[in-house]
Amino acid sequence: MKKEFEKYKGIHPGAVLERELDKRNLAQRPFALSLMEHPQTFNAIIKGKRDMNTGIAIKIENALGLEEGTLVILQAYYDIKKEKQKFLHVARPDITHLRKSLFWDTDINAINWEKQSGAVIRRIFERGNITEKKEIIKFYGASTIKPIVKEMILKNKNKAKKG
Template sequence: MNRQFEKYKGIHPGIVLDRELKKRSFKQRPFALSFEEHPQTFNAITKGKRGISTALAMKIERELGLDEGTLVILQAYYDIQKIKEKEIKCTPNLHILSKGLFWDTDIQQIDWERQYRAVIQRVFERGNENGKREIIRFYGTEKVNQALQESNIRDPYTIYRFNKTTE
């Protein structure tokens, strides 16, 4: 892989490709049509909404004079990055949350993304300070604020206090 692309590890290859095309003053549609690719597919790739196949990557690399495998390697690094992000963020640190908070359910079966309102509400109603901080770290201040404002917890002091401790 070309050294100039080393810095792009973990970034979607379509975004790198879009930047490369702009740098060379190439238009997406004519470029896609030049090797018989659908412009819509090519646009989805350059927006980072679709992965790039090996066959397509090789065609693009030949057309742009890039080292063989550059875009495929970038796609692999991007996929690795996405998996790492998912692993890190899939559950909050359960050692910090009090076991008694989720006494009525199997904590391993909680869908942390779909049931975020109920989780946030329960932790902020019954949890300790460490549990609240962990929930803020896991979901982010904005999502916690939104869930608290939508829930029955109408104590503005709670929201204000935890905003100040996370800033």
């Protein structure tokens, strides 16, 4: 896969196809018909509602002069990203032990517990009760939490010295 497509890893190949068609000033419907594909199928792929199968990917790559396998590889990376997201939504603390009011500014079910771990830990240790703190320690582990809490304590000490 060419370096220009590396940045699209994890993005649906339909979005990349749409960009390529726009860049080349090609209309979607005539292009689909030129490949002997149904325009509706093509539109569903571009909108990300349908995966791009290998047969269509090869036709598109040949017609646009793209390196063979580029769109198939992008589809694979997109599939990997989808699977990882499923895992992230499963891997979460028992939110029945967390008050939803702690997350007043966000949907607690939409939190990416891995990426937002620092913010979650800080919020729970600033405003949470003992049950909530225990749940977060159980989920993240003490080794992840200690440096963040230590940093919070140092910041509070520095604020107290200044003020």
